[in-house]
Amino acid sequence: MFTLARSVIERGINEREYYSDSIENFSKTSSDNILGILARNNDFSLEQTQRDAWLEEINILQKVLLHFDGAIYFEYSIPRMGKRIDVVLLIGPAIFVLNSK
Numbered sequence: 001m002f003t004l005a006r007s008v009i010e011r012g013i014n015e016r017e018y019y020s021d022s023i024e025n026f027s028k029t030s031s032d033n034i035l036g037i038l039a040r041n042n043d044f045s046l047e048q049t050q051r052d053a054w055l056e057e058i059n060i061l062q063k064v065l066l067h068f069d070g071a072i073y074f075e076y077s078i079p080r081m082g083k084r085i086d087v088v089l090l091i092g093p094a095i096f097v098l099n100s101k
Contacts, residue, residue, distance in 0.1 A: 016076055016077040016079070017041075017073040017074060017075055017076045017077070017088075018037070018038045018041035018042060018074050018075035019034060019037045019038050019041065019072075019073070019074040019075070020071065020072065020073045020074070021071070021072060022069075022070070022071055022072075023065050023068050023069060023070045023071065023072050023089075023091070024069065026061070026062065026065070026072045027062050027065060027066055031055055031058045031059060031062070034054075034058050034074075035051065035054055035055060035058065038054050038074055038075065039051070041075075042075075053100060054074070056100075057074075057086065057087060057100055061087065065089070068091050069091070069092075070089060070090045070091035070092065071089070071090040072087065072088070072089055072090075073085075073087065073088040073089075074086070074087055076088045085097050085098070085099060086098055086099045086100050087099075087100075
């Protein structure tokens with residue numbers, strides 16, 4: 001795994017995210033377990049539409065990222081902007097920002 005991704009996972013990026021892990025562990029973890037972590041760390045009321053969106057994102061990303069090394073962060077909070085990024089991926093030297101609509 002890329003060194004930066006490993007150190008970020010170990011630090012937890014100041015815990016600005018609802019869920020984070022290595023892509024390898026994310027791919028092996030059940031969607032229900034990931035959803036539970038997301039729900040537990042969610043500061044807002046959890047609507048059915050949000051729950052369904054997370055489950056869909058998890059299912060898609062587990063299939064797509066199966067052969068990649070790196071780190072994944074769900075609902076990453078952007079400091080001083082009051083906004084969140086749906087998913088941040090660190091793969092090799094690249095940072096991918098994903099927002100689903």
